[in-house]
Structure formats: structure tokens, C-alpha cells
Amino acid sequence: MRASIAVMGMVLALGAVAARGEDGTAIAAKFGALEDVRQISLSPSGNxxxxxxxxxxxxxxxxxxxFSTGQSRAVLNAANPGENLRWCRWASETRLMCKLYVAVNRSDLLMSATRYVIVRNDGTGQGYLSSGLGSKSIGGLQFVGDVLDWDIAGKPGHVLMTRQFVPEGEIGSNIERRREGLGVEDVDLESGKRSLVEPPRKGAxxxxxxxxGHVRLMATRGQNDDGYAKDEMRWFYRAKDDDKWxxxxxARDEDSDTxxxxxxDRNIAYVLGGKNGVDVLYGVALDGTGTRQVMMEQPGVDIDNVISIGRNGRVVGATYATEKRVNxxxxxxxxxxxxxxxxALPGQPLVEFVDSSExxxxxxxxxxSDSDPGQFYRYDKATHxxxxxxxxxxxxxxMPLGKMTxxxxxxxxxxMVPAxxxxxxGVAGMAxxxxxxxxxxxHGGPGARDEWGFDWLVQYYAVRGFAVLQPNYRGSxxxxxxxxxxxxxxxxxxxxxDISAAGRWLTAQGIADPAKLAIVGWSYGGYAALQSGVTDPGLFKAIVAVAPVTDLDNLREESRDFVNFRQVDAxxxxxxHIADGSPARHAGAIVAPVLLFHGEVDQNVNVAESRLMADRLKHAGKDVTLVTFPGxxxxxxxxxxxxxxxxxxxxxxxxxLGM
Known part of the structure; x- marks a missing residue:
């Protein structure tokens, strides 16, 4: 194996040294730095x-x-306030398509909008991919659609995309176009020309x-009389070489039939469905018989996704997590x-196939691994x-990092709670x-779980001398x-x-000094950190909550102006449980000092939640600090x-903690 480091114009020998002797701020800067690679994509040739x-x-x-020249260059930069590039992928060997999220504030309502940017691999030809809206459009367009296919046979540089159609009209005229709903278009990224593949359907x-390049499945969701989306989602399919739906x-939102x-090739859809209390992967025939075959199952844990590879998204496996992620x-x-x-890579046991050539x-x-944030490699099948x-x-x-067990x-x-x-x-095991x-x-969510692997937040505190326990509590x-x-x-x-029991176990095992036990959480984890201070005052001697939910009714109301309100409400x-489970309503019960962090344009949990918690704690005479981050x-x-x-x-x- 030969390292091809020069491909990216960097030298790995300049990596960080051990943390010993560095002060906390210098170490914080290394862990606080964002990933050097936020997302990566391989061109159709693989070059x-x-x-x-x-x-x-x-x-x-x-x-x-x-790879062939060893040269690299910046071809696009998104640095305006509120902008955030989420990903870039190769539409052809010379053209990239990137998804841009833009945060907007309309009438004090925080919203996000998406746009697509196209650019050539030499940095020329930059521009926005038009959403198709014009001066006659009735209503606005928040999201511009999703890419369904990156490789349409015989059409390099074309992608298959969804598009939200809105009605069109003209002031002073009776002429209107009432095409409305989600449709699918073939988009030529070079010319911008669009061809309708799937007519728009209201409710799709x-x-x-x-x-x-063939549309085979469609999901629809209706609206209640109040304008909010219904819980029920209906899926339709097409048989091969047939246009009929x-x-x-x-399925309902919390059902698993997805x-x-x-x-x-198999003429099936891969579907997650329940069996014996867990999710298994089925192959469901798309030939009219509806025949189901179990493709993969794992006792006691959920199959959670398929593994796909290549520009066609060929499904090659499925994935689930036991103690470690299994592909x-x-x-x-x-x-x-x-x-x-x-x-071949014994120190890096988690291997994920990220992309492939055409x-x-x-x-x-x-x-x-748990103690290695990761290294990207390119593998050539022909030369091995x-x-x-x-x-x-x-x-x-x-940098030496902690081991996760x-x-x-x-x-x-x-x-028994897994954690x-x-x-x-340097601490050689639990003994x-x-x-x-x-x-x-x-962890946050709450519909999530922690897994074995690198975690920048966990590893920072471990390097600073803390033992860190991540419980997969009930609700995970x-x-x-x-x-x-x-x-x-x-x-x-x-x-x-379950979360409070984690603290008691750490002290009972002698791992934790009971006088130096803290709780730190983000999002739902922040909520849990605060609520544990309400239900078990004194167990944790310090509470850090990042972007926490603090009042369940307030969280509900944050979604009232959006179509998914009924789902959030349910x-x-x-x-x-609303009053009892809202820590802002019980601030007086908390005895530990509290530190809160929150972004000011948080659309998941409004910054008002942390401000409410800080105000309630201050009013109760508690030790609290709130740090907010504009933008x-x-x-x-x-x-x-x-x-x-x-x-x-x-x-x-x-x-x-008196350290």
C-alpha cells in the first residue's frame, strides 16, 4: 500500500501533536475546528x-x-451570511451541482430555503439553477426539489429532479395555468433546459x-381542513414498462413501513417493516403480487438503512448497529x-464506501474508529x-484519544441499559x-442513538481528563x-x-468521583440534562445544555406555522407529562449551576427556549449563564x-466540580 498524499497538496506529517502540555483553549480549538472534509464526491471517471x-x-x-495531475483548486465559495453548502456532486466529469441552504427571516418567522448552484470543475460557469418561477407565479417557492437520478442513459450532464409547481396567473387577465404540486423533470445542467417527465400532482x-431514469414509486400526503398535513402517507408503484400508478x-409517520x-434488476422495492418488534428489510415485488421476502434481519436491533453504491444508487447491502455499526x-x-x-487497516475498523466511479x-x-476521526482512501479494483x-x-x-467501550x-x-x-x-480500562x-x-433526538465511533464532543472531554458515559436510554x-x-x-x-441511573452506576463502580459528576447534552440531550436536575437534584454537580428544549408546549407552538404541526403535536x-416534563416550569428544583448555549437562528429548537430557562433560573436565584451565537x-x-x-x-x- 502506498500513500498518495500529494494528490491533495498536503502533508500528513504536519498533523497535531499530543495534547500533553497544551492549555485547554488550544485543545478546544483543535476539537472545535470543523471537519476538514464536510462532504466528498468522486467523479464519474474516478480521476x-x-x-x-x-x-x-x-x-x-x-x-x-x-488524481492524475496532483493539482487542486477552489472552484466555489459560499461565505455570505446565512448561506451553507450542504453537498456537491458530479453531474458529469466536468460539471458539479451543489445544494445551498439559505436561512431567511420572514415576519420574525425563521425559515430555510434551498437553491442549487452549478459550476465547472475549473471554477467557471458558476450560476444558480433556476427553479422555474416567473413573474406570473402565484405564491413563492421555499425548496427547489431533490435530485432523483444522477445518470440518465445517453444524457451526460442531465439529472432527474423533482420540482414544486405553483399556479400562474396575470393581473387583469383571466388566463391562468393551474399546474400545481410536485412533479419530475429532466434537467440539462449545461443549457438549463427542462423536460417534463412526471406531471405535477397536488398532494405528491x-x-x-x-x-x-424511471420513476417507480410515488408518495402522497393530504391536508386536513385546517391546512396541516395528514398523518397518513400513501405510496404508489408502477410495474415495469407501465405508466399506471x-x-x-x-403508513403513518411513526410506522416503520417505509x-x-x-x-x-430484481424488480423489487426495499422496504423497512416491523417483525417481532424490530425493523427488518423486506424486498417487496413490484409486479402486482406484493410478494414480500425478508432480505435482512437482526434479532434485537433494527435494520436502519440500505447500502447503495455508484451513480445509479445500486443497493448492495444493509446496515444496522449492535455494539458497533455493521455493514x-x-x-x-x-x-x-x-x-x-x-x-489491511487494523487501527480503523469501521470502513464505509462513500462513492464510486461510474x-x-x-x-x-x-x-x-473510536479514536481516529477518519481517513479517506481511493481504491482501484484493477490494480488493488x-x-x-x-x-x-x-x-x-x-493526537492520543480515548478508547470507547x-x-x-x-x-x-x-x-439493562446499553451505553x-x-x-x-492513558487510562488502561475500567479497572x-x-x-x-x-x-x-x-444523545439528542430523542429518536436517535449513540454508536461506537469518533465523537468530537466526547473526545474533547476525555482528553481533558473526564470519563464520559453515553446512555442509549429508553426512547432511543x-x-x-x-x-x-x-x-x-x-x-x-x-x-x-435511565439517564440518572447512568450517573449512579458510574459512582457505584468507583469510576466517577460523586463530587465531580456532571451532565452535558445537546438538543434533547440538553433537555434531559436540565430535567435530570429537576428530578434528581444534587446527583449531577454541574449541568451543560446546548440548544435544549425547556418547555414542551413551547416546542409544540414553534411548529404551528408549518404544515407538519399535526405530526409535531402528536x-x-x-x-x-407536559407540565411535569418541562424543566423551565421547575427551575426552582435545580440546585446545580447551569451553563446554556444556543444559536440565535436555530430552527429545530428556538433560542427562546434557552432564554426562558435562563430567566426562570435567575428568578429562582440559581447560578446560570447563557451564551448565544448570532447567525x-x-x-x-x-x-x-x-x-x-x-x-x-x-x-x-x-x-x-472544584477541579
């Missing part, structure tokens, strides 16, 4: 990559690198193709290759050559971990319907009880903000 790299200041740039919300399946992809391949060649790469002869992959491309986080290369601990009712324990670098400062870190996904319960809000007592529910959303995706979050929280914890 070029394009990746998103954060600017030194605000925004992100698109870098194109050529999704389309799915077979990866070869036929009923496929009906199509993921279409396999044109299980249907494709025998990739199954063999994945196993071989795992052996012929799948060259693969782009990411190898990472594996080349290094880029590290995910260059400042952390060569899967553990279980007993909840109050005796249920991950990360110890400071050597004695009365350390420790953090319980519940991935462990089946019985573990999920009614979700982490409706079943908050179980969830918060998810949060009604009853005594940033829920993710706080800016190096300066994340560096401050880490440095300030570290200093706060040391003060509160």
Missing part, C-alpha cells in the same frame, strides 16, 4: 474528487482535486426512481473487499491499490478508572419498538430515569463557536 472544506472564517468552499410529496402501501430504494453486503465482491480492507472500478471509502486521500480532521492526526448498566427497574464509556487517554471527574452525555431508536416506548417526550420519566402529545443554527457549525463552547464549558465544569 477527480470534489469536497467541501470550511473557510478560515464563515462559510465553506468547494475544492476539486485531480416524494418520488423514487430505479436509478436508471397502483397502490403500494400506507420504502428505501428500488432494485430494477452487511448482499454483493459478494464488496463483502470480500470490506473484510479485506478491515484487515463503472464502480474505483471506490472512495472512509476508514475510522489503496491510496490515502485526506484526513477527516487534520488537527487531530497523531460498550457497557450496560441497570436502570431503576432492573432493565458507551470513553475513558481519558484503572478510579474516582475520575465524569460526564453523563445523553435502533433497539426495537419496546425500547423506543412512546418516544423520549411522552415517556420522559423512563428516559430521564409526537409531543397532551397530558400531565448560527442548531448545529453551531462554526469553528469559533464550537471552540468557545468547548473552552467555556470545560472552565465551567472545572469551577463547578
Amino acid at each position: 477527480q474528487v470534489a469536497y467541501l472544506k470550511p473557510n478560515a472564517g464563515p462559510g465553506v468552499m468547494v475544492i476539486v482535486a485531480d 410529496v416524494r418520488y423514487m426512481t430505479d436509478g436508471r 397502483l397502490p403500494f402501501t400506507t 420504502p428505501l430504494a428500488v432494485d430494477p 452487511a453486503f448482499f454483493d459478494p465482491e464488496l463483502k470480500k473487499l470490506g473484510a479485506a480492507l478491515g484487515k 463503472d464502480e472500478g474505483r471506490l472512495l471509502l472512509l476508514a475510522s 491499490r489503496l491510496e490515502q486521500v485526506l484526513p477527516m480532521r487534520e488537527p487531530l492526526v497523531q 460498550a457497557v450496560t448498566y441497570p436502570a431503576g427497574d432492573g432493565s 458507551y464509556l470513553t475513558l481519558p487517554p 484503572a478508572a478510579k474516582r475520575l471527574p465524569a460526564i453523563v452525555m445523553p 431508536t435502533g433497539y426495537g419498538s419496546a425500547w423506543y416506548q412512546k418516544n423520549g417526550f411522552k415517556s420522559w420519566r423512563l428516559a430521564i430515569g 409526537f409531543i402529545g397532551h397530558g400531565d 448560527l443554527d442548531h448545529q453551531l457549525a462554526a469553528a469559533a463557536a464550537r471552540t468557545r463552547l468547548l473552552a467555556d464549558s470545560d472552565a465551567f465544569l472545572r469551577r463547578a
Whole structure:
């Protein structure tokens, strides 16, 4: 194996040194830095990559690198306030298409809009891909659609896209065009010309193709009389070589019967569906019989997605998480290759196929572990050559990090809760971990779970000397319907009880010094951190909450002006759990000092939630500090903000815990 480091014009030997001797602010800057590679894509030939790299200041740039010449250049830069490039992909060997999110504030209502930017691989030909709206359009357009297919046979540089059609009219005229709803178009990215592939249908919300330019599935969702979207989603399918839509399946939002992809060779749709309390992967025939075949199942855990590869999105396997993420391949060649790469890279046991050339002869992959943020490689099947491309986080290369271990601990009712324990670098296992400062870190969601792998937040605190325990409390996904319960809000007592039990277990095992036990959480994790301070005052000696929910009714009201209000309303529910489970209403019960962080343009959880919590705590005479970040959303995706979050929280914890 020979490293091809010069491809990207960088030298890995300049990576970070060990953290010993560095002060907390310098270490915080290394962990607070955004990923050097936010997203990456391989060109159809496999000879070029394009990746998103954060600017030194605000925004992100698109870098194109050529493997054959070793040259790289910036071809696009999004640095205006409120702009954020999410991804860039190759529409052809010379043209890129990038998705741009723009935050907007209309009448004090925070919203986001999407637009597509196109650019050639030499940086020329930059422009917006028009949404098709004109001066006669009645109403606005927030989102410009999604790319369904990147490779239409015989049409290089064409993509298949959804488009939201709006009615058109003219003042003083009776002439109107009432085409309305979601349709599909063939878009020539060079000329901008559009050809209608699927006529717009009012109520259509999704389309799915077979990866070869044929639309095979469609989902519709109606509206109630109040204008809000209905819970029920109806899916329709097309048989091969037939334009007629036929009923496929009906599902409610929290049901699991969800199509993921279409396999044109097998003429099936891959669908997640429930069996024995967990999600399994079915292949459902698209020939009118509706025949279901179990393609993959795993006792006790949910299959959560398919693995696809190539420009056609060919499905090659499925994935699930037990103690570690498992990529299980249907494709025998990739199954063999994945196993071989795992052996070739013993220190990086998680191998993910990120992209491929058009012929799948060259693969782009990411190898990472709990203590390695990851390294991108290009693999050539013909030569069996594996080349290094880029590290995910260059400042952390060569820095000693903590090891993550899967553990279980007993909840109050005796249920065993799965969790991950990360110890400071140099602490050789649980037997050597004695009365350390420790953090319980519940994940966000609540419909999510933690997994084994690198986590910048966890690793920062581990390097700073903390043991960190991440509980997959009841309400987490991935462990089946019985573990999920009614979700982490409706079943908050179980969830918060499991999280508090994590702190008690750390002290009972002698891992944590009970006087130096803290809780840190983001989003729902921040909610859980605050609510644990209400239900178990004094257990945690310091609370850090990032972008937390603090009042469940307020969270509900934040969605009232959006069409998904009924789904959010049903998810949060009604009853005594609203008042009892809202920490802002019980601020007086919290005894630990509290540090809050929040972005001021957060559309997931409004900054008003943290401001309410801070005001209630101050009114109750509590120790509270609120830090807000202008112009940033829920993710706080800016190096300066994340560096401050880490440095300030570290200093706060040391003060509160007497370290």
C-alpha cells in the first residue's frame, strides 16, 4: 500500500501533536475546528474528487482535486451570511451541482430555503439553477426539489429532479395555468433546459426512481381542513414498462413501513417493516403480487438503512448497529473487499464506501474508529491499490484519544441499559478508572442513538481528563419498538430515569468521583440534562445544555406555522407529562449551576427556549449563564463557536466540580 498524499497538496506529517502540555483553549480549538472534509464526491471517471472544506472564517468552499495531475483548486465559495453548502456532486466529469441552504427571516418567522448552484470543475460557469418561477407565479417557492437520478442513459450532464409547481396567473387577465404540486423533470445542467417527465400532482410529496431514469414509486400526503398535513402517507408503484400508478402501501409517520430504494434488476422495492418488534428489510415485488421476502434481519436491533453504491444508487447491502455499526453486503465482491480492507487497516475498523466511479472500478471509502476521526482512501479494483486521500480532521492526526467501550448498566427497574464509556487517554480500562471527574452525555433526538465511533464532543472531554458515559436510554431508536416506548417526550420519566441511573452506576463502580459528576447534552440531550436536575437534584454537580428544549408546549407552538404541526403535536402529545416534563416550569428544583448555549437562528429548537430557562433560573436565584451565537443554527457549525463552547464549558465544569 502506498500513500498518495500529494494528490491533495498536503502533508500528513504536519498533523497535531499530543495534547500533553497544551492549555485547554488550544485543545478546544483543535476539537472545535470543523471537519476538514464536510462532504466528498468522486467523479464519474474516478480521476477527480470534489469536497467541501470550511473557510478560515464563515462559510465553506468547494475544492476539486485531480488524481492524475496532483493539482487542486477552489472552484466555489459560499461565505455570505446565512448561506451553507450542504453537498456537491458530479453531474458529469466536468460539471458539479451543489445544494445551498439559505436561512431567511420572514415576519420574525425563521425559515430555510434551498437553491442549487452549478459550476465547472475549473471554477467557471458558476450560476444558480433556476427553479422555474416567473413573474406570473402565484405564491413563492421555499425548496427547489431533490435530485432523483444522477445518470440518465445517453444524457451526460442531465439529472432527474423533482420540482414544486405553483399556479400562474396575470393581473387583469383571466388566463391562468393551474399546474400545481410536485412533479419530475429532466434537467440539462449545461443549457438549463427542462423536460417534463412526471406531471405535477397536488398532494405528491416524494418520488423514487430505479436509478436508471424511471420513476417507480410515488408518495402522497393530504391536508386536513385546517391546512396541516395528514398523518397518513400513501405510496404508489408502477410495474415495469407501465405508466399506471397502483397502490403500494400506507403508513403513518411513526410506522416503520417505509420504502428505501428500488432494485430494477430484481424488480423489487426495499422496504423497512416491523417483525417481532424490530425493523427488518423486506424486498417487496413490484409486479402486482406484493410478494414480500425478508432480505435482512437482526434479532434485537433494527435494520436502519440500505447500502447503495455508484451513480445509479445500486443497493448492495444493509446496515444496522449492535455494539458497533455493521455493514452487511448482499454483493459478494464488496463483502470480500470490506473484510479485506478491515484487515489491511487494523487501527480503523469501521470502513464505509462513500462513492464510486461510474463503472464502480474505483471506490472512495472512509476508514475510522473510536479514536481516529477518519481517513479517506481511493481504491482501484484493477490494480488493488489503496491510496490515502485526506484526513477527516487534520488537527487531530497523531493526537492520543480515548478508547470507547460498550457497557450496560441497570436502570431503576432492573432493565439493562446499553451505553458507551470513553475513558481519558492513558487510562488502561475500567479497572484503572478510579474516582475520575465524569460526564453523563445523553444523545439528542430523542429518536436517535449513540454508536461506537469518533465523537468530537466526547473526545474533547476525555482528553481533558473526564470519563464520559453515553446512555442509549429508553426512547432511543435502533433497539426495537419496546425500547423506543412512546418516544423520549411522552415517556420522559423512563428516559430521564435511565439517564440518572447512568450517573449512579458510574459512582457505584468507583469510576466517577460523586463530587465531580456532571451532565452535558445537546438538543434533547440538553433537555434531559436540565430535567435530570429537576428530578434528581444534587446527583449531577454541574449541568451543560446546548440548544435544549425547556418547555414542551413551547416546542409544540414553534411548529404551528408549518404544515407538519399535526405530526409535531402528536409526537409531543397532551397530558400531565407536559407540565411535569418541562424543566423551565421547575427551575426552582435545580440546585446545580447551569451553563446554556444556543444559536440565535436555530430552527429545530428556538433560542427562546434557552432564554426562558435562563430567566426562570435567575428568578429562582440559581447560578446560570447563557451564551448565544448570532447567525448560527442548531448545529453551531462554526469553528469559533464550537471552540468557545468547548473552552467555556470545560472552565465551567472545572469551577463547578472544584477541579
